Amino acid sequence: MSFFQKISLLLIVALTLCAFNAIGQRYASRNGTVKLSYNAPHGKMETINRQVNVGLNVETGEFRLTMVMLSFRFHSAYNQEKFNEYFIQNAHFANSTFRGKIEDLHKVDFSKKGEYEVRVTGDLTLRQTTNKISAKGKFIVGDDTFSGKSVFLVNLMDFNFNIPPTMEKLIEVTFDVDLKKL
């Protein structure tokens, strides 16, 4: 094998390895947080789930989120009990998912620390009802980690919730996650 052939072979091997490394680079977290805030007749209510699964493929922009509803925690034991009762009795509504894509992933330079504004679009499934949502978010690139943050509104009527007329239909969803390379 000539010197030129050896160099070509090495280059091919190196490029193949790089390609394999790039394909499907996944970042994930099991401890994402989703906070729901809404106005109830007796004041502003908040509940938080700190065990949200989040996965991101930085090559394709594919973004997934799954959570179990019973992991939401309330300050008030009474609200906790009522919420748990509902999702225990309705086991088929136990999970919520989001499957989507970061639309403008090209804006994010994963090799450069900084904050990047992005838009995430996809299907949010809640109570077995799926709706398209699109939300602005912020991507923070750090050392070996990416953080994602977003605040958006969800209309409970879109997910067939039976809400008393005195309760606010819109809930504010605050999403926060620190992703690590798998």
Next chain:
Amino acid sequence: MKTFLKTILTLFAILLIAGLSFYFFVYNKPHVDYLKSEIEVEIQATELFSEYVSNPLAAAKKYNGKVILVSGSVNLIEQSDELVIAVMVFDDGFFGPEGVRFSLLEKQEEKIKIDKPISLKGFCTGYTGSDVILEHVSVFE
């Protein structure tokens, strides 16, 4: 006029007492103490995980919202900002290692030895599609 005023004041007092009673005894009652909760189901971690994987809805109806005692070996302990999670790993998926995840109550991690048999008690919240989640977990001694 005096009788009318008296009736209004009595009604107001009753409503006030009812409201305060609701606030203190119902709305503001203490959270469940999962350290003292009674165990409703005892199961091996492998069995629990495989039941959720093979039929998530049937397993959800059986275990979601129950205080269960799970036996197995903890393979890793993760610490995030607010939670300490012990994990019994059984598979690998999109989000990384998959298995049963136990969100521990305070100071419980000190009692756990990695890869040694242990029984953990907690409130089962369900299956995310990759992990079975238990919250308010303590080491059963």
